[in-house]
Each structure stands twice: as C-alpha cells, then as structure tokens.
Amino acid sequence: MIQICDDKLIFQLLLLVSVVACETKEILTFTAHERGRVEIQCPYESRYEAHEKYLCRGGCPRLYKDKVVESGSSARGERFSLTDNKTAHIFTVTISDLRTEDQGQYWCGVETGLRKWDVFTEIHLEIKHVSRVSGLSGQHLYIHCHNKSELKNDVKFICKGSDPSLCETSAIRASSEIKSNGRFSLSDNKSTGVFTVTITNLTEEDSGIYWCGAAQRGQEHKNKWISVIDLNISAGLTLIIIMVMVIGILTGFGFSLFIYLRQRQKKEGTQPTDVAQGPSKNLPGGDMRETREVDCDYEDISSTLYHPDYSLVFPAFAEHDDSVYALAQLPSSPSDEINYSSIRFTTTHHSDRTSDGQETCDYTTVRP
Structure with missing residues (x-):
C-alpha cells in the first residue's frame, strides 16, 4: 500500500516538473503580414533526428492534437509544408498566403514514443494588417x-x-x-x-x-x-495623363481643321471635274464623229447661267473647222451642291498634229 502511494507521488511530481518546464521554456514569436509567408523554425535535440515532427495549434499538449502538418504525412492544406534539417537539428514549417485567422498559439512537437510525453516548443504567430x-x-x-x-x-x-x-x-x-x-x-x-x-x-x-x-x-x-x-x-501615371491630354488636343484640332477645309471647299466650288470619253450625240448639225483620246490644252470658262438645260461650247479653231466640240449637260433640278457635267470631245481627221504625229486639241473646263 505504501508502494502505491509512492508511485502516485512520483507521478504527480513528474507531472508538476513537466508543467513547470513548459511554463518556464521561452516562447518563440514569429511576425508576418497578410498575404505573405512565414517560416517557423523549431529546434530539437540530436537524439530525435529519426523521430516524427509536427506542428499543432491551440491546446496541443492535451490528449487531442490539432496537427496542421507533420513529417511523413500530407499537410492539412496546400499552404502548409514541413522540412527537416537533421544536420542542424531544426525542422521548419512554412505557411504561405497568410490570413488574420492564422494568428495565434502553435506548438512545435517531436514524438518520443512515450504516448503523451512528446517534446514541445511553444510558438506565437502574429499576423499584421x-x-x-x-x-x-x-x-x-x-x-x-x-x-x-x-x-x-x-x-x-x-x-x-x-x-x-x-x-x-x-x-x-x-x-x-x-x-x-x-x-x-x-x-x-x-x-x-x-x-x-x-x-x-x-x-x-x-x-x-x-x-x-x-x-x-x-x-x-x-x-x-x-x-x-x-x-x-x-x-507612368503622370506620363499617361500628359499623353492622353496631348492626343485629345491634336484630335480636336485635326477635326476642326477638317470641318473648316470642307466648308471652304464647298464655298469656293473647287471639287474636281468628272471627265468621261465616249461617242458624241446631238452635236450641232447632227455630226456623229469618232471619239479619240488626244493631248489637249484647256482654259477655264465660268458659266453665268444658273439653270441651263445644257451649255454648248463652240469650236476654238477657224469658222469651218469644227474639229472640237464640248457639250456640258447640267442637272435640270439644281441644288445647293456643286454639280459638274460630263464633257465629251470629238475630232475630225484634219485635226492638228504635232511634229511627232500626235493629235492635239483645245478644250475647256466648265463651272456652273
């Protein structure tokens, strides 16, 4: 009976020593920030090189151990990993993509084979916003x-x-x-x-x-x-703002210049004349002559008619030399827009020729 009491006393003394040892052992503090990572380094004695290591959270020394990662087994999540440096006698637990809920108390644990009598080191993890x-x-x-x-x-x-x-x-x-x-x-x-x-x-x-x-x-x-x-x-923020402003100014200036030139072009009536070639019809005297492509000299003729059905330009040569005719047909319903008619040129076989044998003629540009 006395022996049993001694055993109980020894057990209580061992329990008290272990608790005191836990309380007096230095707490390791690690600080990290949100979305960052932290490496928790856990030292151990050389005699535990071949033993399993782990990191548990909260009340780890109790019967139930909340292990987040341990050697030889898969971690609870991809954010946790464990590596063991048996030469330096330090195992390291890495936690990535940290969150505020990761903050708190942890324990570095080494299994000793004596059930609940594992070796622990207390860790405090602080996560900063x-x-x-x-x-x-x-x-x-x-x-x-x-x-x-x-x-x-x-x-x-x-x-x-x-x-x-x-x-x-x-x-x-x-x-x-x-x-x-x-x-x-x-x-x-x-x-x-x-x-x-x-x-x-x-x-x-x-x-x-x-x-x-x-x-x-x-x-x-x-x-x-x-x-x-x-x-x-x-x-690049300041540079981008300046570039956007410059592009906006240049775009506005270019658009204004385009509108100004467009209005001026309409006012002065400088749109190009549409010239077509083809057989002549309804020429004076009913002449039907062959149309040819010739090199011509021309001069501007300004029309003073506002609503003509057509304008007839007489030959520019002698009285009986009708080698060149130009018929300017204007629209019957004139509008505010500038309109130009098709001008057809005809020539006879007795037209003038240059020294190298090319035919020449004179023609005019007709403006309404």
Missing part, C-alpha cells in the same frame, strides 16, 4: 506610423523587406537615432505617439513592403513590429 500606400515617381511621400504609449521611449525605425528577419539587415533603414539615410528621414513625435517617415524623389524601386518598428536601446535585436506598409510607386 497591411496598409496600402501609393505614390508617383519623382515626388515625395509621408508615411505615418502610430505606436503605443509604452513604446514612447524606444528607438523607432522603418526598414524594407517582406520578411522581418530580412528587414532587420536592410540597407534602407532610418531611425529616430539615425534620422536621415539618403532619401529617407524619420521624425518622432512622442507626445502624439506618431513617428513620420519622409521619402523624397520617389522611384519605382521604392515599391515594396515596409515595416514600422521599435526596440529598446541596446536591444535592437528584439524588435517590436508596429505596422506594415505596402508601397506602390507608379512611374
């Missing part, structure tokens, strides 16, 4: 970071990098101690709890994820992340 800010190339921008009152005396800083671990070593970094770094400068208003970062002469390369953070002096490696900014710098 992303504020999206836009700017134009060549201009300047102000980024405001709001911090809590307990961080009033801490060193404030801003750095660039999707992963905070990369952000810590980023070359683009300005702080309340180093107030200026190239085009980046920082001013801290402790009374309002807001520090402001100014970026001058923006470029497209300034686009990316920025972290506002704070740390106690002398403990810069223990950063406290305040907020996340997704900065997008557009280089």
